[in-house]
Amino acid sequence: xxxxxxxxxxxSDGTDAPAExxxxxAGAGLDVVAxxxxxxxxxxxxxxxALRELTVPLTLVTGAELSCRIDGISMHMLAYxxxxxxPELYRERELVRDDRVxxxxxxxxxxxxxxxxxxxxxxxxxxxxxxVGRPHIATAMVExxxxxxxxxxxxxxxxxxxxxxxxxxxxxxxxxxxxxxxxAGGVTVFAHPGAHTxxxxxxxxxxxxxxxxxLDGIEVDHVDHDAPTRARLRAFAAETGLLATGSSDxxxxxxxxxxxxxxxDPEVYREIARRATGAVPxxxx
Numbered sequence: 001x002x003x004x005x006x007x008x009x010x011x012s013d014g015t016d017a018p019a020e021x022x023x024x025x026a027g028a029g030l031d032v033v034a035x036x037x038x039x040x041x042x043x044x045x046x047x048x049x050a051l052r053e054l055t056v057p058l059t060l061v062t063g064a065e066l067s068c069r070i071d072g073i074s075m076h077m078l079a080y081x082x083x084x085x086x087p088e089l090y091r092e093r094e095l096v097r098d099d100r101v102x103x104x105x106x107x108x109x110x111x112x113x114x115x116x117x118x119x120x121x122x123x124x125x126x127x128x129x130x131x132v133g134r135p136h137i138a139t140a141m142v143e144x145x146x147x148x149x150x151x152x153x154x155x156x157x158x159x160x161x162x163x164x165x166x167x168x169x170x171x172x173x174x175x176x177x178x179x180x181x182x183x184a185g186g187v188t189v190f191a192h193p194g195a196h197t198x199x200x201x202x203x204x205x206x207x208x209x210x211x212x213x214x215l216d217g218i219e220v221d222h223v224d225h226d227a228p229t230r231a232r233l234r235a236f237a238a239e240t241g242l243l244a245t246g247s248s249d250x251x252x253x254x255x256x257x258x259x260x261x262x263x264x265d266p267e268v269y270r271e272i273a274r275r276a277t278g279a280v281p282x283x284x285x
Contacts, residue, residue: 074161
């Protein structure tokens with residue numbers, strides 16, 4: 001089985017519509033794909049409808065990537081198979097989503113102060129109906145020729161957490177995120193915990209505390225983790241009893257990674273599905 005548990009659509013900052021993402025996952029030979037847009041479940045209905053039209057086997061795992069922060073460090077929590085209507089988690093997702101627009105506007109204003117002629121109107125058009133975020137701003141910067149690629153906008157000169165144009169947004173405490181997702185019947189996995197190029201990372205001592213508080217796993221095989229980092233995280237997962245997942249973190253044409261570039265062991269996937277009580281994976285055929 002080829003299982004990719006981290007992919008984004010136009011419901012947040014990917015470039016594939018949810019239906020297109022499902023079709024592309026089938027075309028890439030995946031057996032399982034997770035839709036994990038940032039702080040939203042807006043792509044679920046379209047992705048599920050597209051899944052029903054497939055003539056090849058594919059399973060969809062519904063999820064989201066929740067924005068979190070602890071001790072001033074930004075981190076992302078993958079949440080799988082939770083009940084999207086559970087009131088407390090729904091309320092927190094809405095708080096994060098509501099803060100995305102004023103935050104993006106403030107980042108545009110900072111870029112303008114730095115001499116970059118980016119406009120909010122263009123960023124909003126790029127985001128469309130999706131949850132606006134830094135990749136949409138980065139895309140506008142690429143269009144203007146300020147940086148050659150979206151990834152090049154994520155430096156301290158521009159959009160990293162320490163960048164000149166960075167503005168923080170409302171983010172969950174990760175311990176609260178674990179509690180809320182568990183309360184909604186879901187499963188939690190800390191996304192790309194060793195991605196040092198994205199900024200400061202959460203210490204392993206904190207991840208161990210999260211494990212004690214109910215965190216289910218960590219994303220080990222990821223394009224932003226080199227071989228030594230993967231080996232260290234895999235050993236850490238074994239020591240702390242965490243599941244070790246692998247995923248592409250696919251964003252369509254916005255990033256160079258492709259669906260299935262990193263995958264999850266079938267036994268780990270089955271354990272995630274077993275632990276979930278808020279929703280079940282959806283199969284095409």
